[in-house]
Amino acid sequence: MSAPTYDLGTLHGGLRLTGHKEESTSSAILEVPIPSQLILPIAQHVGDPAQPLVGIGERVLKGQLIADSGGSLGAPIHASSSGKVLAIEPWPTSRRLGASAPCIVIECDGKDEAVLPADAVVDFTALAPDDLLRKILQGGIVGLGGAAFPTAQKLMQARTCEIDHLLLNGVECEPYISCDDMLMRENAGEIISGAQILMHALQISACFIAVESDKPEAIRALGDVLGEIQDSRIVLKKVPTIYPSGGEDQLVQLITNREVPSGGLPTDVGCLVQNVGTAAAIHDWIIGNTPLISRVTTVTGDGVANPINVRARIGTTIGDIIKIAGGYTDRAERLIIGGPMTGKAVSTDRVPLVKATNCVLVLSETLSPGPELPCIRCGDCASVCPVQLLPQQLFWYACADDEVKLREFGLTDCIECGCCDLVCPSHIPLTADFRVAKGRIRELADEKARAARARLRFEARNHRLEREKIDREAELALQKASVKKSGPSAIAEILERKRRQNEEDQ
Ligand code: SF4
Ligand code: SF4
Structure with a gap:
């Protein structure tokens, strides 16, 4: 086993939170059976929704491409099992309080028949990096840490920068979530293979895998694989268990001591961060020909009978997944998709598991921090x-x-971690307020961009109308001149106006 190293940068603030991870890590990852229905939202990534490629009534096979990326930040969607397309209709999702979004509904036939796999990539190092990136794009892979940013586009952006380090993020610092821990324990080989593929795609030769110090089984499993393959480019790094050390910028700071500039990206300081689950998904697609049609997710909380990690097909409803974890307890009150700090509360378990779902949390108590009071300027929020x-x-x-002022004071850099809320003695819901304010800033920026585009269109239209008017006048004058044979100077004047107009256009 290769020993993990410790020379770390510093993380400002943060909190040591009670983990609540033991409950869901005492047994192996459980496979969720094929459900009767799969609900596949066509927008499971940042960017524009994918465009459906199948019709109602059509039979589909497991792994078949059923919706292709619409915009520059899209990711294709594949059928997670075989069956018939029942509908393409709005369905509750975990996006915003269970707000509905268009989904492809598949009635599964239980046969799980797969499309004929394409030829396996025997040696990915024989592929040119651009070909490898194109292939990754086709696998529908997005960041599995929760951000759902399409992986291929993130890699393409990184290739335009001077990257020297890949950081695999196994720092699962939010309480209750343990899917990455279990994946590292059980699929360390796939994660490290994914790291090697990513390094080839980026044409770099340095990778750190970051794992928290309270995950000895994961560290051992990764260390054993590294010891076997003897790839000195990959180094295991142990980090302290402090929330939110798994945030991208925070991890870069901790591992490399490089500071991501305000408004910037880790690629600005030579780093690309990928979740360990994303690396395993890249291995499954490139080496195993399986696109992203399932993922490991944690089902936990005191509202669930048997907390556990499961591997479920994308599109399985949360209700079906909770049944596998023994169903709800009598105390179940709140259903959250994601962790307690950054997750979203939903009002129904009909919402489907999507590529970004790392946790299904059912809690008994409604956390009521107490009445909101005026700020007493204690400064606790700033210190964390x-x-x-x-x-x-x-x-x-x-x-x-x-x-x-919000921009000036860096609101857009807020990662919505919720640390400030937790320590505020006045119970001010700071993070919720910041989320709303960031939304308003985004809306304002969109409005400004729309207004700028409308102004450009208006100016272009006026310009075109003016040019058409001059052309018409020129034609008319030419006609008159040819009739009267008396207007060479008038024609010359008009031609000169046209020439000037053409010059302006250029
Ligand atoms: S939610 Fe934003 S402001 Fe509050 S502690 Fe986290 S990063 Fe700072
Ligand atoms: S922690 Fe709360 S009370 Fe203290 S300064 Fe921050 S907002 Fe004000």
Whole structure:
């Protein structure tokens, strides 16, 4: 086993939280059987929704491409099992309080018949990096840590920068979530194979795999594989268990001591961060010819009878997954998709598991922090903020709707970790306020962009109308001149106006 190393940078702020991970890590990952129906949202990634390629009534096979990426930040969607397309219709999803979104509904036939696999890539190092990126794009792979950013596009962007390090993120710092821990324990070989594929795609030769120090089984499993394959390019790094050390920018700081600039990306400082689950999904697709049609997710909380990690097909409803975990307990009150700090509450378990679903959390108590009181300027929120923001100041500007000051004080760098909420003695829902304020800033930016595009269209139209008017006048004058044979100077004048107009157009 190769020993993990410890020379780390520092993380500002953060909190040591009770993990609640033991409950779901005492047994192996359980396979969820094929459900009767699969609900596949066509937007499971940031960017535009994918476009359905199948019709109602059509039979589909496991692994078949059923919706292709619509925009530049899209990712294709594949059928997770064989069956018949029942409908393409709105369905509750975990996007915003169970808000409906268009989904392809497949009635499974239980046969699980797969499309004929394409030829396996025997030696990925024989592929040119661009060909490898194109192939990754076809696998429908997105960031499985929760961000759902299409992986191929992230790699393409990284290739335009000077990247020297790949960081595999196995730091699962949010309480209750343990799917990456279990994946590292059980599929360490696939994760490391994915790292090697990613390094080839990026044409780099240095990778750190970051794991928290309280995950000895995962560290042992990864270390054993590294010891076997003797790939000195990959180094295991143990990091302290502090929330939110798994945030991309925070991880870069911890592992490389490089600071991602405000408004920037890890690629600005030579790093690309990928979740360990994403690396395993890349292995499954490139080496195993299986696109992203299933994932490991944690089902936990005191509202679930037998907390556990499961591998479920994308599109399985949360209700079907909870049944596998023994169903609800009498105390189940709140259903959250994701962790307690960053997850979203939903009102129904009919929502489907999507590529980004890393946790299904059912809790008994409704956390009521107490009545909101005025800010007492204690500064506790600032001392725990991992981005070194001044939450109390941001709160003030958010209440005043002061977009300029919010930007100036770095609201757009807020990672919505929720640390400031947890320590605030006045129970101010700071993160929720920041989320709303960030949404408003985005809307304003969109509005400004739309207005700028409309102005450009308006100016172009006026310009075209003016040019057409001059052309018409020129034609008319030419006609008159030829009739009267008396207008060479008038024609010359008109031609000169046209020439000037053409020059302006250029
Ligand atoms: S939610 Fe934002 S402001 Fe609050 S601690 Fe986290 S990063 Fe800082
Ligand atoms: S922790 Fe709460 S009370 Fe203290 S400064 Fe921040 S917002 Fe104000």
